[in-house]
Amino acid sequence: MPLYRFKALTRDGSIVKDQVEFPDLRALYQYIQQEGLVLIKYSSRPVFPWDRLTFKGVSRPELAELCHNLALLVRGGVPLFQALRDLREATPNPRLKKALGVLLQEIRAGNPLSAGMEREKGVFPGIVRSLAALGEETGRLDHTLEEAAQHLYRIHTIITQTKRAMLYPAFVLVAMTGALLFWLLFVLPKILGLFAQMQVALPAPTRFLMVTVSFLQSYIPYLAGAAMVLLVTSLILYRRFPWFRLHIEKILLKLPVVSRVKRSSILAFFFEYLALLLGAGIDILRSFDIMAMNIQSELCKRIIREMREGVLRGEGFRDVASRSGLFSPLDLRMIAVGEETGRLVDQLRYLARHYYEIIQGLVETLSKILEPVLIVVTGLIFLLIVIALIGPIYELISQIH
Structure with missing residues (x-):
């Protein structure tokens, strides 16, 4: 073309x-x-x-705003073609403007909105495409587009909250490591050099500190290069190989503090996606397919595929969920009650809100919990350094007396 x-x-x-x-x-x-x-x-x-190729993509909030505005215009009686044209003129994002141009072409050719979204899979995720197609089939396009917008807003909030929960510990750890390396590489060598020239017996902590500083000064370029190679290699493996991402997620789920954040985030995504798709009228097998294509977690993808196979064999949702090892007894009980009462969607929405609130609580409390721990660890490290520095000074003063 x-x-x-x-x-x-x-x-x-x-x-x-x-x-x-x-x-x-x-x-x-x-x-x-x-x-x-x-x-x-x-x-x-x-x-x-x-x-x-475009250097600027379409963020999740921008796409959510587009779906929300399009739903309002369609609900207000504006023809779909005119609504898309107005939104295309108003958007400042060139990538989104181009995608809306493709949608206009498809509608002008007599094709449905979902056909244009299929051509622009890089902008419109599978869940938005599926909801748009469902809305066109049922005549409730405005409703499904609004559902997609609210879903994108909630997913963006969950991701933002999860990143905030992990950002503070990472920042403090990097700051601590930088301060410690500065002392070991620039401050302590000058002080320890003076101690080596003195005719005093150095205590064991000072000798250990001198050996550590000497080792770092000699091998820090090699250590930094190895760390950089390891980091780049890990990033490449993480982006290209699902098995590597799966192992990383399993490791994260075993770490003391990170595991709670990671597990809550995965379950919030799972219940949010499934509640939206089932509530929109999509059957559970098709919902599992859409989730497997759009969810980022490799562990969750594997669990979803296993659950789909179990449901396809005729097993209950609660039974296949219990074998995954990811869901808590509360989750399984809520799912079982939802299946028995026919209110599974309501139970899934409750669980999604539950884990979203857990993530919010972790964001608020994680810094308060980790701050004293990091302060104590930092204090112990610098206390050992101070002891190693005071020992020779005390020995020198004793000899003078």
């Missing part, structure tokens, strides 16, 4: 410039006519791979 660049005149006399992919020149003329423009000039060329 060639890329057409054109300059046109609007009804109010202003000039607009744009570039859009069209199947042929006739499609361009139809677009100009429908937009009420007067074509001044145009040019066409093949679409190159770099034309599809």
